Amino acid sequence: MQEPALGTPARVPEPPAPARPQGTWGSWGPWSSCSSSCGDGVALRSRRCLRSSEEQPCTGDPRQYRLCQLPGCPGGSVPFRAMQCSLYDNRPVLGSSARYRWVPFHGAPNLCDLNCLAEGHNFYYSFGRVLDGTRCSPGSPELCVGGRCLSVGCDGILGSRPDACGHCSHGSCVLVHRLFQGSDPSSGYLGYVNVTKIPAGATHIKVTDRSRNYLALVASDGRYVLNGDRTIAWPGPYEAAGTLLTYSRTPDGTESLEAAGPTREDLQVMVLLQEPNPGIEYQFWLPRGHPQLGRGDSSALRQPQPRGAGSPPPPEPSPRPGGSATEPPPRSPPGPSQDGATAGRCGRCRPPKGRSQRIRHFCQSDFVFHGRILARRVVGRETRYEVEVKTRYRQRFPLVAREYLWVPSTCGCPTLSEGGEYLLMARRHVNHEHTLNRILLQERGYARPWTPREARLVREAAPHCPRPP
Template sequence: MGKLRPGEGEWLGSSHTGRPFPLWSFLLLLGSLLSCGLGSSAQGPGEWTLWGSWTRCSSSCGQGVSVRSRHCIRFPGEEPCWGDSHEYRLCQLPDCPPRAVPFRDLQCALYNGRPVLGTQKTYQWVPFHGAPNQCDLNCLAEGHAFYHSFGRVLDGTPCSPGVEGLCVAGRCLSAGCDGLLGSGTREDQCGRCGGANDSCLFVQRVFRDAGAFAGYWNVTLIPEGARHLRVTHRSRNHLALLGSDGRYVLNGNWAVSPSGTYEAAGTRVVYTRAAAGPEETLHATGPTSQDLLLQVLLQEPNPGVEFEFWLPRERYGPFQEQTQALGWSLRQPQPREVEPQPPEPPAPAAIPPRTPAPAPDPCAPCPDTRGRAHRLLQYCSSDFVFRARVLGRRRQAQETRYEVRVQQVYKNRSPLQTREYVWAPGLCPCPPLTPHHEYLLAARRLVSPDGTQDRLLLPHSGYARPWSPAEDSRVRLAARHCPV
């Protein structure tokens, strides 16, 4: 889009009067001397002039396009400038009146009553949206079964009904968050245009408390400023959302709300409950304009409520203090009781030994995975290689979950957060990670088929070495030998 073709540009030389400009002549002479001294022609691309001013919006109402341009200045023998000579941005004007004629209709109507197709016949033309290129002016002859393309539509024409994007130079382009068409710039999870998710933190937890009484149990506080909220569980229980004014947004006062979109704290909360199963979800883009309280209405023992959201860094400390001060989770007593359920067996690590002698370690020794070949194989086939400090370990089901703090990234195919969970198969993972120690880890990304789980997996007998300066040098060397 707007690229300068080879040979285009402005040449530095004499004016049309034949009298050379002193400065330009000096620059030409200097360039010639340098090129002669180096034994070759001028190298590298030319240089761009400054951007010109933005033009007026292409539309008088609604969305349109504004453009600015620049020129390439280069010496003879230099390559064309790198980059685009034109830049387009979206301009937003007040909405068009309800009866305003659409822009594409106006362009087709310009050919009404004019002979086309090499005959003297005339037609009335209306837009046709079934042609392959939606940025061509494809118009259908009213009362006939054919259409004709009159070339490109004017810049700023909507691509087609129901599709975001405007036509520019014959291409359908969408505006990035910076307002530039075709830039591809997007907001990160923190809401920053073109950011790298470094101004917020990812909160991801599972609420597993199970009470013996039916009623509303507090799950978590969702602080002001939270983004990309996602909550899910699979049970006959119900998620409930309470506003800062003490009123329920959904599923309050023992009444189950229908699936739908609800307004809460300045954002839209999408609540769904599967008709064929017990799964229930909450989604909200945010940011929230005030605190919300997430609860669960228990009707049966809680199998786990998974929740996650992104929070600005400056709000994470107060959020932690609030949740600790409020003593999450707190049960709100209710008059209705359910039949007591047997508690879930505690995790093996929490069972005290019944004999004075320590129990033998049930885990077999891990195989030896040392060596350059193993390091190279694991590094090249992994999605992530990073240095991390193990904060904690938890065994659940047939897996082991490590909570780690990422301190240095060597390789990543998608962004890593400051704190991550790394999952290892089995209750005796190989190699084992010890809390409060630092490791170099090679992990793979594992996404469930339904897209509900996105994990970092540490393969069995994978790459997990205690970090040291020597190991740092070895892993950097391995990176150079991976096939492209």
């Protein structure tokens, strides 16, 4: 390549032109009348693409067809395709003065052409397309529309298919698509880190990792389905949560987990860190209105804290693939402690009491709600409760139907029993790296058995909170 001569300015390539936005479809018009008065028939509706001269055309079909609900034709009626062929009886064709009577011919390659056989002769002629609503062949459930054979979808629309959730009503599904970029092990942290929770009911699941790290999968009962206990599994099919999961790993380290779903229970996606995390992409579809699709982030920010560490981890269940985790009882060695549970020592549990304590906790809490305890688990030096949120009295941040509630000790203070219902006041805890966003019930936090009286007293506390400036 020759360099430009001295004094001659180099030619700078022009930046690519920005992509033009696409137009927007207008609303659908009314359905037309049916193409037939009995038997098979279709109705049509259309929409316009609303765009300016700078916008690209809309993507999608401007027309939509549906099957008419018509009574059957009377006995002895001429079939629809035969009627169309008969319209050309005794008319000249092929530049000849010969006259023929025409009947349907079903041996031609294009089923939606009006292929008619000259009665008493051994040739057929194509008169163009059949009318919309004509059966593709005798006994076929498909109809011809615009020269194409289309099947009738479960919603009655020709050519439609169920959405990503398997429902007829399109738009009933929502795509969750995110990139997890937390937990850099440069600080010496290596081990299992949570990526996201795939909730029950998810479909078309795909998780992709392009690094030397390893994806792991944990069932709702704590059992590792894949790559647990630092044991790497072979690529292949695995059954999990009522669906078939495909795990693949290429020579360059790229991993993927894919499943059609729907899942019957929650699945926890984790990553076993070996090097800095370049980003783990995950996506799945959920039915519209699913509890995890709250107003806030539906990622795994409130899932259990990272498991494992560069230093020896604290005692914790170590489930293996195919096994189940057993929960050790909380350890409560004797000895007083000023904070109640520091350095592994538990003191006397002193729950807050009285009107002033109730008002103080209510006003200082990010979440005040009535919850039912579904499960309890000791994780490291903390206790994790799975809670069904029943009634919300105060929420400064989105609160979905099921949450994890964390207590920063294993001493069982406050005391929450599985199956019990409580009035809970908790705070939002976000760590410095923004990889955790948890609901934290402090060791001396407000947690009392729920009763109608307790709910009334909590509501009465709300007017006493100072208003924000």
